[in-house]
Amino acid sequence: MNDPVALDLRGTACPVNFIRARLALETLPTGGWLQIDLDGGEPEQMVAEGLRSEGHAVELVVPSPFAPEDGVRLRVQRDGG
Numbered sequence: 001m002n003d004p005v006a007l008d009l010r011g012t013a014c015p016v017n018f019i020r021a022r023l024a025l026e027t028l029p030t031g032g033w034l035q036i037d038l039d040g041g042e043p044e045q046m047v048a049e050g051l052r053s054e055g056h057a058v059e060l061v062v063p064s065p066f067a068p069e070d071g072v073r074l075r076v077q078r079d080g081g
Contacts, residue, residue, distance in 0.1 A: 004033035009043070010071045017043055018050045021076070025056065030080035035061075040072045048074060055079035 007024050009017040021036055028034060038044050048058045061073040 004035040004075060006035045006037075008037045009047075010037050010039050012039075012043075014043055014046050018047050021047050021051060022054070025051070025076065025078050028078045030078055032078045034076045034078070036074045036076060037066070037071055038074065040068060044072050044074070051076055 005024065005028060007021065009020060012020065017038060021034070024036075025032075025034055036047065038047055044060075048060075052058050056079045057077040059075045061075055064072050066072065
């Protein structure tokens, strides 16, 4: 697997973080990976659920490289559909 493209959306409000994640995924080939750093809680849930609903594979990176108050990291694989 190639290194994922990285996108830091910590501090970005909903729904802007979801829109930016979608736009970044559109630049990747099918099967490409995007690493997204987000604030925990609602931003993480909204982005992860929204991308899954569009058919992308979403994984929570555990352990996160951040302290819980600094956010979470998701790895997203672009779906071809």
